[in-house]
Amino acid sequence: MVKFDANFLAETELVYTDGGILAEFSWSLVVLPFVAALFITFIGKYLPYKGAEIALGTIALIFIYSVSLMFIHITEGVASEFFVNVGSIGQFDIEFGWVVDGLSIMMYFVVGTVALLVFIYATNYMEGEIRYTFFFTSLTLFAGSMLVLVSSPTLIQILIGWELVGVCSYLLIGHYWEKKDNSSAAMKAFITNKIADIGLMIGIIILALNTGTLRISEILYQSTHDYEKLSKVAFAAAILLFIGAMGKSAQFPLHVWLPDAMAGPTPVSALMHAATMVTAGVYLLARMFPFYKSMAPEALDIVMLFGVITLLGAGLIAIVQDDLKKVLAYSTVSQLGYMVAAIGSGAYTAALFHLWTHAFFKALLFLGAGSVIHAVHSNSMLEMGGLRKVMPKTFTTFIIGTVALAGLPPFAGFFSKDEILASFNHEGETTFFFIAVLGAFITAFYMTRAVSLTFLGEYRGHGHPHESHNMMTTPLLTLAVFAIASGWVNIPGVYTGFTDWVTTRKTKIVEYHPESFDLFALSSGLIAGLLGIGLGYYLYQLQGSAETGDDKIKIQPVWTVLENKYYLDHFYFRFIIDPIKINISKAVDKFNTNVIDRFINGVGQIASLLGGVVYNNLDQNGIDRFLNMSSSGTDSFGGRVKLLQTGRTQQYLMLFLGGVVTISLLILFII
């Protein structure tokens, strides 16, 4: 039941080089951070900047390298992969390696850029914080792990990068582990991802064993040429992989870890939400897209469904949040929903395009939020407000990020979101299209709410906030530029370079990307955005203020449901975690000590008990008992007494002769 569209295999007209020396050495991209991390850990403390300089240097190198890769890729197009065998098991070759093609180069670039800026920002933001050096170690590792993931030509390496990212997130989210909540949040993130990883793991196992290889390119090739091997398991594998993606890319219902992950320092959130962690899922889906497209189109529908659910659900929650970072977190979740849904709808480029733009403006927003929080020492928007005057740079950049996210032209978000809408429209997914539009509206609304609560109105906090240090504002400005311009690389009908960048691969993917603007989609998206902003501005500025704004839209019980995040966490803890952690495990332990052990000890005791019985009753004075029994009825009392007194020598004699008699009876009459 393989759906297969003929023009799928249309060989691309673009030409590639193998990228030459530059591509050959891109392994250094992956290795560098780890080496650096090592150095930071061990000699970092003794350096003037506590190791931050090493981290910065490394990430700068990576940035430069990715830029140069980007350059040659744009100019001549690169597609090549390299393998290193690290051992063979059975017929399998376990290979690491690195792939240099449009997709990964794009990711290199995103990671490089965002990471660089975040690092610069962090050097100042984390000034004087506890475990400063270690923070940079894990931050570097974080970036490195992401590079492992995106550079991987084999599924096994993807898995490795995947989990490494998870661990680094654990380290970073739990950075302030003195407080139990933080370490719990870290654990939550790790475990949730681990659960999702089961899906990924089994998916990989299925693919590997049915194709006989771990190389992605091989698998993709087979999935487009040799259907027999995969057709039976394709759907299962596709779904399982998607489960893995749900974990990292925080799709409903596995998104619960991401908001809690705000426990980490803000730069971490920025990096995590923009570049490194949450994009992994989308990246995986994109990487495996040809497989999905040709082998498991049904799976794509499911992917789309979840994407849409996520984008709406998370957006709604974002409305009710009072914690600035939480608002951004949920917006991330919902934006990821967009990307996943886009992939589901078959709009490969659109998804990646949104990933690309989102990376920049979301990083911008988080760093902005960070700068605010740094100033007011609080996450709660109720203790902010009126910061427009005191922190102009932050304000402007934040506004830029907001409109980019809300999707107003000519900002980045506009183009990417529009392309997604357009492809929905083109695919004829009308309901999903409107949900997406609604999502756009919601996005615009809660961002406006956030802005007005944070920057407009009067200051409600304590202390005297002030504009942040240049080390923090410079990255903001830089990102602002990206937030404005990064969308211009893929304007339908004008310039669609991005499409070519990310599609330059061995087998070209035939998927819809609009030649010109889809006016319907465009207008609806735009209107939704404007409405959202308008409503927000109306509620929180014109009519009343931050305090009163919420009341007008507090529709019980919807509001409560949203505030409790649809009770998902309650459900998980009440019905899954606590039972396992408390009841079941206790039961197992009890079973161990009270059933198995008791049994074992029991056997031992029975043995020695038996010994006692034999010793006292049979071996030593058994005859007594015997005689007493026999004599009790017949003999006279005296006789019995006498018998009771029988000492042992005679018993022995009796036993002896008794033995003889029994044996003779046995031999003579039985055998």
Add this chain to the structure above:
Amino acid sequence: MILDLILPRRSKYYVAAFALLGTLFSLAPLVVQWVNYTNPIYAFEDSFVVDKFSIIFKGLFILITYLTFLLSINFIESDKYYQGEYYYLLLSSLLGALIVSSSRDLLTIFIGIELASTPMFLLSGWKKGDRKSNEGAIKFFLLGVLSASLILYGFSLLYGLTGKIVFSEISTFIINGALQSSPVLLLSAILVISGIGFKISIVPFHSWAPDTYEGAPLPVTAYLSVSSKATGFVALIILLTKVFSSAGESWGVILAIIAGLTMTLGNLVALQQSNPVRLLAYSSIAQAGFILAPLSVAGITGNFQDGIFASVTYLIIYAFMNLGAFLTVQLFSNHAGSTNFYEWGGIAKKSPITGVLTTIFFFSLAGIPPLGGWFAKFVVFRSMLSTGEPIGLTLGIVGAVNAVIALVYYARISKVIWMDELKDVDSETSFKFESPLKVVGVFTVLITFISGIFPGIFSYLGEVSSIFFGN
């Protein structure tokens, strides 16, 4: 040959040293015989034979006696005993054992058995003042005499049945007369087995053993548990193979049952003991079960070579490790002045060497590699399973379980002496480890290890001796 019999006699009234020399010296002819051995030498109309089997056991007996002397020296000197008689009696018992090992007719073997056991009656009561000793003696004696008379009765029946007293003739007569299953033969077999069963203390003829062991002087106990047992087994092997071999099926089964019972009961009861000597007594009962098992299987399958090979090998290895065990018990109980080993807590710290020795011997008895015991157990298992006989298999499983049970109480002693807290009851008394005992320790330990690591030597002895019963 004759020298071999006479020499011990010579040394009757002299002191220990001479006895030692005598015994040692009497090894010489054996060696000579072994070296230029051609084929069995028969004397007194086939009633007395010298084959490798007998030579091996003569060697064993003499060595054991020698070690027993060494054990005894200090012991005897410590109290005022009649030394001369002591050695004399031991030697004459030895002589009996020697006779048994090469006797080939009813009369000789009977005389041998009597000669071997009668002195022990006295020796077991050697501690005149001690009631326990007397008591042990009388029980031992009464049962002993009873067993002797039973054996005799069996012999008389045998004689009546066949009119012969030389084994070879008897067995031929039986076979020719097709008397394998005649009740008389079986009855005599039963009587003989029971009689000897007393000497090798198998259930249900074992009950004297614990008391007598506990009562008798330790060296004597050691001798009883090793040499007398060996003598009994030698006699049993000879009789079963040379006389009753044709009726194997019937007594085989019985012996198998007895063996299983003996192991199990011995081990289970040993779990209960707190007196090391009683513990060893029961353990030696259990061991007897192990030695008996291959014979029984052999009886059933008729493949005597395997069975005797196993039994003999076991016997030889067992002899030395058990002697060693008694040695260590003697040392510790002397030191602790208590015959309840639960009061020996941490005593090993006083004399690590003895502690190590104890550990070695007891775990060897438990059959833990690389100590000799494992090989003994191994060959026994081997012969049990040799022919996939259901009875053999059952015995094998019973044996395996028993091996585990046994471990518990063998390990218990090491546990007490090593792991428990040191009770400073007599911390000031320095640990006595006299040189003769040292010799015994070294000798037995060496054998225990060698037999564990290079069992080839001992299995060779077993193999050789088994050849003479291959029929």
Add this chain to the structure above:
Amino acid sequence: MEILTNGVGLSAVVFFPLVSALVITLIPKGQEFLIKVFALVSSIITFVFSVLLLLEFDFSSADKLQLGNKISWIRSINANYEIGIDGISLPLLVLSTFITVLAIIYSIEHLPEPKSPKGFLALILVLETGMNGTFVALDLILFFVFFEIVLLPMYFMIGIWGDRTVRTVAGFKNQIETRLYASIKFFVFTLFGSAFMLLGFLGLYYRGNKTFSIPELIELGSAGAFTGTFATLVFAVLFLGFAVKVPMWPLHTWLPDAHTAAPTVGSVLLAAILLKLGSYGFVRIAIPILPEQAKAWAPAIAILSAIGIIYGSLACLAQTDLKRLIAFSSVGHMGFVMLGIASLTPIGINAAMIGMVAHGVITGLLFFLSGSMAHTYHTRDMGRLGGNMKLLPKTGALLGFTAMASLGLPGLAGFWGEFMALLGAYNPLDGLNVTVFRTSMVAGAVGTVLTAGYLLWMLQRVNLGEPSEEWMDKELHDADAYELAAWIPLVILTILIGVFPKLIFGATNDAVIAMLSKAFGG
């Protein structure tokens, strides 16, 4: 080098420790320093020997038994001193010599009470002889002897130097010191298994025309010499013998007690090497000699392993005692090993091999750390610990790292064992019930989550958070030079194997493939 190839070298690796143990017993008690140095040196020499063998080993023919020799040992029962190593035993052999060195380094400064280096170190060396011997033995009797030699030293290590806390034991009226209970339990359990194993060996001996030689028996077995109820029985008893050692559920209960009671070094060696004897026995003896029975039993083994994985992890979640938790984690990890073995595929058994080594390295390190922490804090109760990262930064960091490795983090040694075991279990040998194996695979995958769960939870309780008041004023010493010297190598090894599994697969793969193709054809 002639001396290496003709089996002398191999024998040296086995018996040199024993000899030096004897020498140590001759050194007077007073000379503690001399004793320690001597023990250390001899263990290092042994390790060097094993490394020389490693260099001498011809990896191109890793499926052949090499560097071995065959001398008549017990002629009358046709048991020979037959030794040799192939790709399967080589890694384990080297691991065992390596871990022993580390154990002795650690013991130099950290002797458990009652301190008596003489006995302790001598026992360690004897133990090493047993372990190495088991890995090189190619004769069932020889194997059995070495297999058993291990018991005594470990028994005394637990019994004498073990944990002295008094506790009640289920089913016992009066309380008993942990060490005493644990030691005898360990001893009896293992002996119970091996007593029956011996019967099994004898059975093979008689059916396999009176040879104990493993290679010959393998030939016979692959030729189908052993069949019917006989073979089933034999496999059953072999299974009993090995499964107790592994340990497989439900024969595992000796493990937590033994580990909890044992002194640090003891539990390290126990976890790192002794447990491997069992799984090694399966790979070396049970499967190749009785392929058909192995096939028949595989589903059962797989199910038991799956139970073991889940059960172990769940039990871990309930523990409050640090060492006990790690002990139970061993049950889970060995479950993965056995799952791999049960799949009877090259992938699965390779996974088992690397899993053994990885578990040896990682859990060994975990026990080192927990032992040293227990020694520092005088408690293993995780309720009282906490903020370890602040109190003992070095130890804490290592603990964190090791926990990550233990939960199977990719890029570290633990990952390959788990992932590949699951990979193998997905497609077991043809003719095996696929559903059973896939179910067990899913169970295993769930197990990985639980594993992550209890390890992170352990970290949270032990490492993270603010240290409780009771430690504030106390003088707590962090890892010292000896400890680091013993631990760092393991860390490095963990990373190396994780990044470059070829270190193990390079040796095992050919051997495993050859073994399986001989056993099951194809």
Add this chain to the structure above:
Amino acid sequence: MIVQPVLVTAAALFSLGIYGILVRRNAVMVLLSIELILNAVNINFIIFDSMLADSLMQGQIFTIFIITIAAAEVGIGLAIVLMLFRNRQTANINEFDLMKW
């Protein structure tokens, strides 16, 4: 010649001995009962000897040996009993239960 009756007598003697062993409390009496058994054996040997007309007279030789040995054993036995009596002022074997658990 008549064999059965004699054999029966011997058997009776034997059983008598056994009975004595079992019921007699006095060590000396027990000893004597054992002597009875031995005598039963002797009778057996003699009668068999004559029945079979054994040229070697093995039966009779055997008997002689037995008598000697019996004598020796009685000696030993009495010695032990004497010793006991000296220590315990009694010869009742059933009072010798010092080692009863």
